[in-house]
Amino acid sequence: MLLTSAAYFSFLAAVFFAYWFAARYRLGALAVVLFANYFFYARWDLVYLAIIPTASSCDFLIGLALHRSSHNVRRRLLVTLSIALNLGLIASVKYLPVLPWVLPLALSFYAFQSLTYTIEIYRRDTKPAESYLAYLASASFFPTTVAGPITRISTLLPQWSKREMLNSQDGGRALFLIGLGLVKKLLIADFLAENLVNRVFDLPKLYSGAEVLAGVYGYALQLYYDFSGYTDIAIGSALLLGIALPRNFNRPYAAQNISDFWRRWHITFSNWLRDYLYFSLPGLRSRWKIFAYVNLVITMALGGLWHGAAWTFIVWGVWHGVGLAAHRWWRALHGNPRLSLTPGARFLCGLATFHFVLIGWIFFRASSLSVARDILYQISSGTISFANITPAFVAVMMVAAAAHYVPQRWYDGGLQLYCQFPYYAQAAAIAALAVAIRYVAGSGSAPFIYSRF
Amino acid sequence: MPTPIFPRKTSFAIATLGALLLLLETAKLARPFTLAEVIDFRPRDLPNVEPLPPMPPLTTPAGARKRPIIEANLIDPHDNLRAFYLALWRTELGAPGAITRVLHYGDSPVTADSITADVRSLLQQHFGDAGHGFVLIAKPWAWYGHRGVEVKGTGWRINAATQVRARDGFHGLGGVSFEGDTGASSRLTLAEDHARMEIHFLRQPGGGALAVEAGGQKLGDVETEGPALQPAYQTFALSAGQREINLSVERGPVRLFGVIFERNTPGVIYNSLGLNGGQVQVVVRYFDKPQWTEELQHQHPDLVVINYGTNESIYADYIERYYPGELRQVIASVQAAVPRASVLIMSPMDRGQRDSNSRVTTVPTLPRLVEIQRKIAAEMGCAFFNTFQAMGGEGTMARWYDSTPRLVSADFTHPLPAGARKVGVLLDQALESGYRQFKAREQRPALSAPVAQENR
Numbered sequence: 001m002l003l004t005s006a007a008y009f010s011f012l013a014a015v016f017f018a019y020w021f022a023a024r025y026r027l028g029a030l031a032v033v034l035f036a037n038y039f040f041y042a043r044w045d046l047v048y049l050a051i052i053p054t055a056s057s058c059d060f061l062i063g064l065a066l067h068r069s070s071h072n073v074r075r076r077l078l079v080t081l082s083i084a085l086n087l088g089l090i091a092s093v094k095y096l097p098v099l100p101w102v103l104p105l106a107l108s109f110y111a112f113q114s115l116t117y118t119i120e121i122y123r124r125d126t127k128p129a130e131s132y133l134a135y136l137a138s139a140s141f142f143p144t145t146v147a148g149p150i151t152r153i154s155t156l157l158p159q160w161s162k163r164e165m166l167n168s169q170d171g172g173r174a175l176f177l178i179g180l181g182l183v184k185k186l187l188i189a190d191f192l193a194e195n196l197v198n199r200v201f202d203l204p205k206l207y208s209g210a211e212v213l214a215g216v217y218g219y220a221l222q223l224y225y226d227f228s229g230y231t232d233i234a235i236g237s238a239l240l241l242g243i244a245l246p247r248n249f250n251r252p253y254a255a256q257n258i259s260d261f262w263r264r265w266h267i268t269f270s271n272w273l274r275d276y277l278y279f280s281l282p283g284l285r286s287r288w289k290i291f292a293y294v295n296l297v298i299t300m301a302l303g304g305l306w307h308g309a310a311w312t313f314i315v316w317g318v319w320h321g322v323g324l325a326a327h328r329w330w331r332a333l334h335g336n337p338r339l340s341l342t343p344g345a346r347f348l349c350g351l352a353t354f355h356f357v358l359i360g361w362i363f364f365r366a367s368s369l370s371v372a373r374d375i376l377y378q379i380s381s382g383t384i385s386f387a388n389i390t391p392a393f394v395a396v397m398m399v400a401a402a403a404h405y406v407p408q409r410w411y412d413g414g415l416q417l418y419c420q421f422p423y424y425a426q427a428a429a430i431a432a433l434a435v436a437i438r439y440v441a442g443s444g445s446a447p448f449i450y451s452r453f
Numbered sequence: 454m455p456t457p458i459f460p461r462k463t464s465f466a467i468a469t470l471g472a473l474l475l476l477l478e479t480a481k482l483a484r485p486f487t488l489a490e491v492i493d494f495r496p497r498d499l500p501n502v503e504p505l506p507p508m509p510p511l512t513t514p515a516g517a518r519k520r521p522i523i524e525a526n527l528i529d530p531h532d533n534l535r536a537f538y539l540a541l542w543r544t545e546l547g548a549p550g551a552i553t554r555v556l557h558y559g560d561s562p563v564t565a566d567s568i569t570a571d572v573r574s575l576l577q578q579h580f581g582d583a584g585h586g587f588v589l590i591a592k593p594w595a596w597y598g599h600r601g602v603e604v605k606g607t608g609w610r611i612n613a614a615t616q617v618r619a620r621d622g623f624h625g626l627g628g629v630s631f632e633g634d635t636g637a638s639s640r641l642t643l644a645e646d647h648a649r650m651e652i653h654f655l656r657q658p659g660g661g662a663l664a665v666e667a668g669g670q671k672l673g674d675v676e677t678e679g680p681a682l683q684p685a686y687q688t689f690a691l692s693a694g695q696r697e698i699n700l701s702v703e704r705g706p707v708r709l710f711g712v713i714f715e716r717n718t719p720g721v722i723y724n725s726l727g728l729n730g731g732q733v734q735v736v737v738r739y740f741d742k743p744q745w746t747e748e749l750q751h752q753h754p755d756l757v758v759i760n761y762g763t764n765e766s767i768y769a770d771y772i773e774r775y776y777p778g779e780l781r782q783v784i785a786s787v788q789a790a791v792p793r794a795s796v797l798i799m800s801p802m803d804r805g806q807r808d809s810n811s812r813v814t815t816v817p818t819l820p821r822l823v824e825i826q827r828k829i830a831a832e833m834g835c836a837f838f839n840t841f842q843a844m845g846g847e848g849t850m851a852r853w854y855d856s857t858p859r860l861v862s863a864d865f866t867h868p869l870p871a872g873a874r875k876v877g878v879l880l881d882q883a884l885e886s887g888y889r890q891f892k893a894r895e896q897r898p899a900l901s902a903p904v905a906q907e908n909r
Contacts (some may be wrong), residue, residue, distance in 0.1 A: 008878050013467050020459050171463025198863030247863040378595060427469035
């Protein structure tokens with residue numbers, strides 16, 4: 001059930017009404033959410049009805065055991081068991097399929113969320129869930145299932161106990177985010193993908209250097225609008241149930257350097273890598289400073305590998321790891337020069353950072369290293385032809401690029417205005433959007449890019 | 454602890470939105486949707502494509518009643534593939550020098566040796582490998598490539614018949630002319646040994662000289678000076694291990710068309726002659742007919758495959774008004790040049806486009822173009838391979854795009870390697886099945902009688 005499908009929104013509306021009818025009783029609300037979660041998984045494949053409750057129950061029990069145990073070795077064994085269980089889940093679905101069929105939904109995001117629970121209890125940063133039902137509902141919370149945002153279980157659990165009504169401001173914000181996500185995904189990301197990006201990345205040698213370059217720029221925008229569009233819908237969906245999910249994007253292509261980029265791009269993933277992988281790697285507390293740099297590269301390489309068992313993802317991860325290490329080294333030598341930069345220098349830094357990221361996206365998107373090489377070769381060939389670039393593609397690219405740099409206050413103003421609309425105007429605005437999507441984007445929406453990771 | 458109250462404003466907004474969408478759907482302004490989709494637990498990977506419409510029945514010409522249609526998608530009522538089958542038979546029997554030569558003209562997929570590489574490989578597995586065949590000496594398009602030969606050229610002025618064409622229309626066998634001054638060079642690296650190579654060039658007044666090296670050893674020079682413009686050929690023997698061929702212009706100007714690599718063993722040579730953007734009108738309008746005729750005759754092909762149509766398929770008016778005439782002209786040119794060769798019209802593959810509902814559907818004019826090709830093939834005494842139908846007919850590109858692994862690029866036109874292989878296998882299966890049936894039909898008590906009687 002794609003988050004852009006009519007089926008999903010019918011499902012969401014049903015869950016919304018059922019949840020708030022049951023919300024007088026905490027147990028009833030949790031039961032509605034849990035039923036919705038498992039229904040959502042089952043719509044992808046019925047086998048998840050066996051996998052998810054079993055894995056969640058294991059982690060819940062491990063969490064309890066971790067909390068009760070004071071024996072270090074036993075605690076290490078328990079957390080290792082949880083890590084093995086969740087990584088095994090990812091590996092069995094993505095890398096070493098043990099099932100005789102391919103599962104449509106990777107469990108990476110589920111596993112990452114579950115790991116936050118057991119690792120935090122191991123580190124004694126949090127206590128185990130008091131309610132089994134609340135834990136099951138949190139671990140498999142349906143808006144985060146497909147592609148995050150990766151939400152710590154410890155931030156979800158207290159929200160089930162919150163006994164507050166959904167105010168009209170949050171309700172309006174939820175609908176606004178869902179509408180915005182649909183625009184990002186269906187009107188921008190899918191359009192760019194269908195009208196040049198996919199073709200260029202399939203057979204780059206068929207296109208001129210200029211077209212391939214346009215395709216690569218297009219992919220940078222497609223990926224952002226696809227993933228952030230999904231995130232907006234996920235956050236909006238959760239907010240309809242009164243649950244706040246963390247922010248995942250903050251205008252990443254406006255970043256001034258690569259460290260800044262990772263504070264703005266897939267924020268929950270980079271935080272997860274930092275908190276649960278980077279800080280767990282050996283050597284950080286040693287006197288050898290080199291570990292700080294090497295661990296960055298290792299972390300990002302593993303982050304790349306998480307996206308798929310392919311050399312392209314490893315190259316992408318190492319590329320970013322080396323970039324982050326180089327930036328860290330530069331800051332160690334020169335301090336943080338950002339404050340003293342002129343506007344022109346900041347612009348150049350932003351441009352350089354964007355193109356550094358862009359090169360990484362070539363490897364991220366290419367189906368193999370040879371395709372990535374072909375893309376770089378075509379761009380460097382300097383051949384110029386725009387036969388495959390339509391005015392509509394250029395227009396959408398320009399709108400997408402400009403929208404990325406819209407000042408935050410404009411966005412906040414738009415949101416505020418929408419929230420102040422009467423209910424029928426809110427509904428009419430989204431209905432108008434549905435019609436626009438019908439005529440501009442059509443019905444063949446592609447799956448979200450990050451749903452396969 | 455406060456008790457949550459129903460969020461009225463948001464509930465009203467959602468309820469109103471639902472009502473509005475139902476109204477819009479009734480007015481056909483929103484996407485069609487049924488609530489049953491919500492509880493649809495079928496596996497998600499099923500592609501959403503229209504069912505295949507039934508194909509109209511194919512009528513067999515009266516003269517062909519006695520002959521069975523040997524393959525569903527390979528229509529050969531006039532037994533036009535006889536010459537090709539006989540050549541294959543000789544090759545299969547292993548007679549010395551029994552080489553079956555195929556010339557396959559096509560558009561962009563063939564330019565990358567897609568489809569043709571797979572047919573070549575399969576035919577050579579079954580009948581013997583007599584060499585790679587024709588290769589251009591540099592890449593007119595980055596997309597150009599041949600499986601088993603690496604091509605790298607620098608310093609050439611490249612005139613492809615589909616692009617910056619040569620004014621005199623001399624585009625050689627492969628549709629591309631390469632003109633170089635002193636310093637222009639090419640390196641062709643073969644994956645396997647060959648016994649000889651034949652350089653195709655233009656003899657011309659004031660023509661220069663080309664140095665030919667193989668495996669670091671100079672094989673000789675090609676002098677291109679001549680009294681008039683004339684296609685010419687020079688053959689060099691290659692010994693074992695000589696796989697890196699260097700061609701360099703010692704004295705300009707030199708004009709080359711390509712190189713053919715052959716072996717001495719009986720087998721098949723399947724020449725892939727692709728032109729990016731290739732169409733029948735390019736052959737009709739921009740090939741110098743006498744020069745092309747000379748090139749074709751020099752090859753003594755047993756089969757000429759004419760595999761255009763994809764680029765024409767989106768021009769409905771052109772297809773109705775001009776295409777039939779231009780296709781007839783191309784066929785007539787080939788038949789006049791090599792009257793003993795079989796001619797096979799190979800239809801384009803399916804070609805998809807997104808319709809107003811964003812579904813991938815077959816370009817509406819494509820079936821019409823295929824039908825025209827089928828009729829003209831029958832009328833002109835050619836065999837016809839219906840690639841479009843063999844690969845699944847209408848909607849194939851939608852299915853191929855949704856399949857795992859994906860078989861076609863996102864342009865719904867160019868096959869990815871797995872898709873190209875599928876088409877290559879389909880063509881090979883049709884040809885080999887036709888050949889087996891031909892053999893069974895022709896076999897007399899003396900196995901080799903037809904071969905002896907009809908030696909060309």
